[in-house]
Amino acid sequence: xxxxxxxxxxxxxxxxxxxxxxxxxxxxxxxxxxxxxxxxxxxxxxxxxxxxxxxxxxxxxxxxxxxxxxxxxxxxxxxxxxxxxxxxxxxxxxxxxxxxxxxxxxxxxxxxxxxxxxxxxxxxxxxxxxxxxxxxxxxxxxxxxxxxxxxxxxxxxxxxxxxxxxxxxxxxxxxxxxxxxxxxxxxxxxxxxxxxxxxxxxxxxxxxxxxxxxxxxxxxxxxxxxxxxxxxxxxxxxxxxxxxxxxxxxxxxxxxxxxxxxxxxxxxxxxxxxxxxxxxxxxxxxxxxxxxxxxxxxxxxxxxxxxxxxxxxxxxxxxxxxxxxxxxxxxxxxxxxxxxxxxxxxxxxxxxxxxxxxxxxxxxxxxxxxxxxxxxxxxxxxxxxxxxxxxxxxxxxxxxxxxxxxxxxxxxxxxxxxxxxxxxxxxxxxxxxxxxxxxxxxxxxxxxxxxxxxxxxxxxxxxxxxxxxxxxxxxxxxxxxxxxxxxxxxxxxxxxxxxxxxxxxxxxxxxxxxxxxxxxxxxxxxxxxxxxxxxxxxxxxxxxxxxxxxxxxxxxxxxxxxxxxxxxxxxxxxxxxxxxxxxxxxxxxxxxxxxxxxxxxxxxxxxxxxxxxxxxxxxxxxxxxxxxxxxxxxxxxxxxxxxxxxxxxxxxxxxxxxxxxxxxxxxxxxxxxxxxxxxxxxxxxxxxxxxxxxxxxxxxxxxxxxxxxxxxxxxxxxxxxxxxxxxxxxxxxxxxxxxxxxxxxxxxxxxxxxxxxxxxxxxxxxxxxxxxxxxxxxxxxxxxxxxxxxxxxxxxxxxxxxxxxxxxxxxxxxxxxxxxxxxxxxxxxxxxxxxxxxxxxxxxxxxxxxxxxxxxxxxxxxxxxxxxxxxxxxxxxxxxxxxxxxxxxxxxxxxxxxxxxxxxxxxxxxxxxxxxxxxx
Numbered sequence: 075x076x077x078x079x080x081x082x083x084x085x086x087x088x089x090x091x092x093x094x095x096x097x098x099x100x101x102x103x104x105x106x107x108x109x110x111x112x113x114x115x116x117x118x119x120x121x122x123x124x125x126x127x128x129x130x131x132x133x134x135x136x137x138x139x140x141x142x143x144x145x146x147x148x149x150x151x152x153x154x155x156x157x158x159x160x161x162x163x164x165x166x167x168x169x170x171x172x173x174x175x176x177x178x179x180x181x182x183x184x185x186x187x188x189x190x191x192x193x194x195x196x197x198x199x200x201x202x203x204x205x206x207x208x209x210x211x212x213x214x215x216x217x218x219x220x221x222x223x224x225x226x227x228x229x230x231x232x233x234x235x236x237x238x239x240x241x242x243x244x245x246x247x248x249x250x251x252x253x254x255x256x257x258x259x260x261x262x263x264x265x266x267x268x269x270x271x272x273x274x275x276x277x278x279x280x281x282x283x284x285x286x287x288x289x290x291x292x293x294x295x296x297x298x299x300x301x302x303x304x305x306x307x308x309x310x311x312x313x314x315x316x317x318x319x320x321x322x323x324x325x326x327x328x329x330x331x332x333x334x335x336x337x338x339x340x341x342x343x344x345x346x347x348x349x350x351x352x353x354x355x356x357x358x359x360x361x362x363x364x365x366x367x368x369x370x371x372x373x374x375x376x377x378x379x380x381x382x383x384x385x386x387x388x389x390x391x392x393x394x395x396x397x398x399x400x401x402x403x404x405x406x407x408x409x410x411x412x413x414x415x416x417x418x419x420x421x422x423x424x425x426x427x428x429x430x431x432x433x434x435x436x437x438x439x440x441x442x443x444x445x446x447x448x449x450x451x452x453x454x455x456x457x458x459x460x461x462x463x464x465x466x467x468x469x470x471x472x473x474x475x476x477x478x479x480x481x482x483x484x485x486x487x488x489x490x491x492x493x494x495x496x497x498x499x500x501x502x503x504x505x506x507x508x509x510x511x512x513x514x515x516x517x518x519x520x521x522x523x524x525x526x527x528x529x530x531x532x533x534x535x536x537x538x539x540x541x542x543x544x545x546x547x548x549x550x551x552x553x554x555x556x557x558x559x560x561x562x563x564x565x566x567x568x569x570x571x572x573x574x575x576x577x578x579x580x581x582x583x584x585x586x587x588x589x590x591x592x593x594x595x596x597x598x599x600x601x602x603x604x605x606x607x608x609x610x611x612x613x614x615x616x617x618x619x620x621x622x623x624x625x626x627x628x629x630x631x632x633x634x635x636x637x638x639x640x641x642x643x644x645x646x647x648x649x650x651x652x653x654x655x656x657x658x659x660x661x662x663x664x665x666x667x668x669x670x671x672x673x674x675x676x677x678x679x680x681x682x683x684x685x686x687x688x689x690x691x692x693x694x695x696x697x698x699x700x701x702x703x704x705x706x707x708x709x710x711x712x713x714x715x716x717x718x719x720x721x722x723x724x725x726x727x728x729x730x731x732x733x734x735x736x737x738x739x740x741x742x743x744x745x746x747x748x749x750x751x752x753x754x755x756x757x758x759x760x761x762x763x764x765x766x767x768x769x770x771x772x773x774x775x776x777x778x779x780x781x782x783x784x785x786x787x788x789x790x791x792x793x794x795x796x797x798x799x800x801x802x803x804x805x806x807x808x809x810x811x812x813x814x815x816x817x818x819x820x821x822x823x824x825x826x827x828x829x830x831x832x833x834x835x836x837x838x839x840x841x842x843x844x845x846x847x848x849x850x851x852x853x854x855x856x857x858x859x860x861x862x863x864x865x866x867x868x869x870x871x872x873x874x875x876x877x878x879x880x881x882x883x884x885x886x887x888x889x890x891x892x893x894x895x896x897x898x899x900x901x902x903x904x905x906x907x908x909x910x911x912x913x914x915x916x917x918x919x920x921x922x923x924x925x926x927x928x929x930x931x932x933x934x935x936x937x938x939x940x941x942x943x944x945x946x947x948x949x950x951x952x953x954x955x956x957x958x959x960x961x962x963x964x965x966x967x968x969x970x971x972x973x974x975x976x977x978x979x980x981x982x983x984x985x986x987x988x989x990x991x992x993x994x
Contacts, residue, residue, distance in 0.1 A: 117409065119418040120369050120402065122387035128394045128415050131182065131362040138177065138189070138358045143397075144339070147174050160191075160354050164342035166209070167350040174214065175353075176339035180363025180396035180439040183309040183332050187298035189213065190357035193317070195248060196289040197349035211351045212245010212315065213296050214341045217333050219396070219438035219447070239271035240441050242278075242330065243341070244296055244315045248286055248349075265317045265324040281317075281324035288349075293318040307442065309334055333442040335363035335396060365437050367392040367400045367448040371420070374429045374453040375486055382423035382488055384541065392417065394437045394448075401434025402450055410434065419452045425487030425544025426454040456486035459542035461549040463502065468513065468556040473590035473629055478505045478555075485542045492536065499536075503528045506555060509589030509632030513556035515539075518548045557588035562612065562635025564595055569607060572643045573683040573729070577601040579641065587630040594624060600641060603682030603732035607642035643681035648704065648735025650690055651675040655699045655742040659777035659831070666777040669695050669834035672741070680730040688724055690739050695776035695834025699742035703727045704735050743775035746832040750788050750821065751840045752795070754803070759845020763800045771825075771839070774832045780825050789821045792841060801848030802885060809840040847886030849894060852950060853878050854983050860964050865971040874962035880954040882985060884946055891946020894987035896953050897937030900926060904964070904979030906972070913978050920970050922977065929961040937984050946987070 118126055137143055139160045146154055146162075154165030154173050164173035181187055193211045217240035247266045265281035286292075294317050301311035314327035338360075342351040371380040371387040380387045394400050394415065401413040405428070409416035413434045422428045431452045438447050463481040467474045481502060485494030492498050506512060511528040515535040523538050525531030535551075543549050562585035568576055580598040587593060597606070597620045609623035610616050612634045617623040623637060652673045659666020670693030680686060692698060700710045701723040714722040723737065749768040756762050769791050772784040796803060808816040810828035824839055858874040882896060904926060906919030926933050928940060941953040954961070 120390040120420055125391040133360040133362055135358045138355045143178050144175050161352055163352045166342045166344050169346055169348050172343040174341045178397040180335045181338050182361030182363050183334050183336050184301050184303050185361035188359040189296045191355045192291045192293050194291050194352045195349045209248040209344050209349050211342045214339050216241040216337050217441040219440055237270045241270040243268045246317050265315050265326040267326050267328045278328040279326040281326045284319055286319055335365050335439050337439045362395040364393050365396055365448055367394050369450045372451050372453045374455045380454055396437050396439045398437050399434050402431045422454050425457050429453045429455040459487055459549055460484050463551050463553050465553045468554055471557045475507045481505050487544045488541045490540050499532050509558055510555045511558045512553055514554040516552040518550055557590055560589055560630040560635050561586050564637045566639045569640050569642045576683050585635055589630055589632055591630050593630050603644050604641050605644055608640045610638040643683055645679055646682050646730040646735055648678045649675050650737045652739050655740050658743045659775050667831045669777045682730050682732055684730050695744055696741045697744050699740045702738040745773055746776050746837045748772045748780055748832055748837040751838055753840055753842045755844045776834045777831050779831050785822045785825050801850055802845055803843045804846040806842040806844045811836040846890050849884040849987050852883035853881040858962055865973050867968050869968050870966045872964050873960050876956040879952055879956040882951045884948055886946055892987050893944050895939050895942040897939050897984040899935050899937040899982050900933040901982040902980040904977045906975055907978050909976050925965045927963050
C-alpha cells in the first residue's frame with residue numbers, strides 16, 4: 075500500500091473550479107406524499123406546495139452501453155471513443171493525460187449497485203512490459219453533476235482530490251519507479267479506494283500489491299452494498315472493487331457515507347508513464363439517482379414569491395431522474411415532445427393572470443449543501459387595483475373644518491401599499507387638517523386599526539392591511555379624524571414702564587383642550603395698583619382686556635394657543651400742602667411781618683411703586699420744620715440721624731402707594747444775620763483805612779423786628795471805629811437792604827425806614843464813608859513826674875514835670891472845621907503802690923484823691939477843660955508846653971509823707987469836636 079502514494083497526483087484534475095459554482099443549501103427532497111407520474115408526457119397540474127414523482131427509477135445494462143448517455147470530457151482525449159457498443163477507449167496513450175467518461179444520469183445510493191466489466195491497460199513502450207505501466211483506471215463516484223466535470227487538466231498535480239471530499243476513485247492504480255539502470259525497476263499495482271479533498275485527499279483502502287499483466291484484460295466488479303439511510307439524508311454503505319489479474323482477485327473495500335444521489339462514470343489517467351486504456355461494461359444493476367426539480371411561483375412585478383392574499387405559494391417539488399428533461403406548460407396548451415415530462419402550471423389566483431415560465435431543465439446531480447440547479451420559475455402578473463380612503467370627523471369633534479376629499483392609491487393585487495406609493499404614509503398624513511389626527515381606519519369587513527397619532531394609526535393599518543386585495547371593494551377604507559390635544563400658556567409680564575420691585579407676577583396658566591373645543595381661563599388676582607393693560611392672543615392681535623382676547627380666541631386651534639398678558643402699574647396721585655409753624659413772625663399773633671406767601675398746594679403723581687421725587691416750594695428765608703408723610707407719621711430733622719425732615723419722610727415713603735400719597739410740610743422762619751457793612755470811598759482821600767469786617771447788628775428770625783438797643787450798639791461801634799481808625803473820615807450816608815439812601819441820619823433811621831424787621835434774603839445795611847480831614851492829639855505826655863522828695867514834718871506842695879507837650883493837630887477842611895476843647899481827668903488817683911513790676915496798690919495805703927490840681931482846680935474823674943477854641947484852625951496847637959512851668963500841683967500833707975514809698979496815678983486827656991470825641 076505504501077507504493078501507491080502517487081495515485082492522487084496521477085489522477086486527472088477534472089472540474090477544478092466545480093466547487094466554486096455552488097453556495098447555498100439544497101432544499102429537502104420530499105420522499106413521501108408524492109404523486110407518481112409514469113407517463114412519458116404527463117398532463118398533471120402542479121399544486122403550490124405539492125409534490126410529484128416521475129417514476130422509472132431503475133438503470134439497466136442497455137442504459138450504460140448507450141453512448142449518448144455519456145458526455146466524455148478530459149485532456150488530450152482526441153483519440154478517445156467507443157470501439158464497440160460496450161467498450162470505450164480512453165485515448166490515454168501519452169504522458170500526463172486524463173480522460174473522464176461521466177454517465178449523464180445518477181445512481182440512487184439508497185439501493186445496492188453492481189457494475190461488472192473489464193479493463194485494459196496496454197503499454198507499448200520498451201518490450202511492451204507491464205513494468206512501465208504508470209496509470210490509473212477505474213470508476214469515479216462523485217456528488218458533482220456531469221456538467222460540472224469539465225476542463226480536465228494535465229501536469230504534476232492531477233489528483234482526484236481536487237474534485238472535493240464527495241469524490242471517490244475506485245479501481246486500479248499502476249505505479250512504476252526506476253531504481254537502477256543495471257538492476258532494473260520496481261513496479262507495482264493495487265486495487266484502491268481513494269477519497270478526494272484537496273490537500274486532505276487520502277486512500278481509504280488498498281489491496282496487496284501485484285505485478286500487472288501488460289496488454290491483458292482484467293475482470294472487475296464494483297459493488298455498493300448494505301446501504302443505510304441516515305437521519306440527515308445521507309447514506310452509509312460499503313464500496314468494494316475486485317480486479318482479477320492472472321487468475322488472482324485483488325479486492326479493496328471501505329465504508330463511506332455519501333449523499334443519496336451520486337454521479338458515476340469511468341476514468342483513466344497517466345503520469346510520466348502511460349498506456350492505452352479502455353473499459354468494457356458487461357453488467358449493471360443500479361437504481362437511478364433522483365434530484366428534486368423546484369417549480370417556483372413568482373410575482374412578475376416584484377420577482378419575489380407569489381403570495382395571493384398574503385399566503386405564500388410554496389414551490390412544487392418534482393422528483394425526477396438525473397438527466398431527465400422536465401418542463402411546464404400553460405393550462406390548455408400542448409406538452410413539449412422534446413421533454414421527458416411536462417406539467418400544467420396552477421391556475422392563476424384571483425387578481426392575477428398567468429404570464430410566463432422558464433424553459434425546461436435537464437435534471438442535474440449536485441452536492442448536498444449547495445444550491446439546487448434544477449429550477450423552473452412560473453410567473454403571474456397581478457391585476458391593477460386602487461385603494462380609496464374616505465375621511466369623516468369624529469362626531470364628538472367641535473368646529474370641524476371641511477372634510478378632506480377622497481384619497482386614492484393605485485397598485486396591483488397583493489402589492490404592498492407602500493411599494494406602490496413609497497410616500498403613502500407621508501401623503502396620507504398630509505391630507506389631515508392641522509389640529510386633527512387619524513384615530514381609526516376601518517376596512518370593508520369592519521376591521522379597525524387605531525392609534526394615538528396619525529403615524530401610529532397608519533402603521534397599525536399597514537400592519538393589518540399591507541397589500542392591495544384582489545377584490546376592488548375590499549380596497550376601500552373609512553378614515554376617522556379626531557381632534558388632537560392642543561396646549562397653550564397664559565404668560566404674564568409687566569410692561570417696560572413698571573418700576574422695579576413690583577410684586578411677583580402670577581404663575582403661568584397651562585391650557586389644554588382638543589382642537590375646536592372651548593377655550594377659557596380665569597384671570598388670577600393681581601396686586602392692588604396694577605391692571606391688565608393689553609393681551610396678545612393666539613392670533614397675534616393685541617386686545618385691551620382678557621374678555622376681548624377670549625371672545626376673539628374662544629376655542630383651541632392647532633399651533634399656538636398662547637396668551638401674553640401685559641400688566642401695567644396704575645398712576646397714583648398725591649399733594650404737597652404747606653402751613654406755617656406757630657412761631658413764625660407775622661402770623662398767628664407773633665410780632666413781625668411775613669416775608670413770603672404760603673406756597674400753594676401742588677399735585678404729584680406717579681405709577682404705583684415709582685420713586686417719589688419731592689421738590690417742595692420752600693420760600694426764601696424759611697425752611698422745613700416738619701413733614702407729615704403718607705404713612706401718617708411726622709418727621710423732623712431729628713427723626714433720623716443725618717437726615718433732614720424731608721429726607722427722613724421720603725426715605726420712609728420712597729414710592730407711590732395705592733391710596734393717598736399726600737405730604738403736609740410745616741414751614742419755619744430761618745434765622746437771619748442783620749449786618750452793617752462799612753464802605754470806604756477810596757477815591758475821596760489819601761491814606762484810606764481798611765474797612766472792617768461787617769458788624770452783626772442782630773440775629774433774628776425772618777420777619778422778626780430788629781430791636782433798638784442792638785441798633786444803638788451798632789451805631790456806637792461805628793462811631794468808635796471811625797474815631798480810632800478813620801480820622802479824617804465821615805459818614806456820607808446809610809443804605810438799607812433795598813439800597814435806599816439815608817443822609818444826615820443814623821443807622822436807626824435806615825432800619826426804621828426799611829421796615830424794622832429782618833428780610834428773607836438781604837439783611838445787609840451799609841454805611842458809606844468819605845474823607846473829610848481829622849483832628850486829634852499829635853502829642854500827649856506819657857508821664858508827669860513829681861520827683862523824689864525827702865520826708866519832712868510839714869505839708870508840702872510839688873509841681874509836676876511833663877515828659878511830652880500836649881499838642882492838637884487839625885487837618886480838617888475849613889468848611890468842616892468846628893470848635894474843639896481839650897479836657898483832663900484823674901481816671902485813677904495817685905496812691906501808694908508796691909513796685910513789683912505791675913505797681914500793685916497797697917491795701918489801706920495812702921491815696922492823694924482830691925490833692926492833685928490843675929491850674930488850681932482839683933482834678934477828679936470828671937473831665938476839666940484845660941483849653942478850647944471857638945473855631946477850627948488848620949495846623950498844630952500846643953495846648954500845654956512841657957517846657958513851660960507846669961500847672962499840675964500835688965499837695966502832700968506831712969502825714970502822707972512816708973519813707974521809701976512810691977505813688978502812682980493815671981490822667982486821661984479828651985479832645986472833643988463835634989461830631990468827634992477823642993480820648994487819650
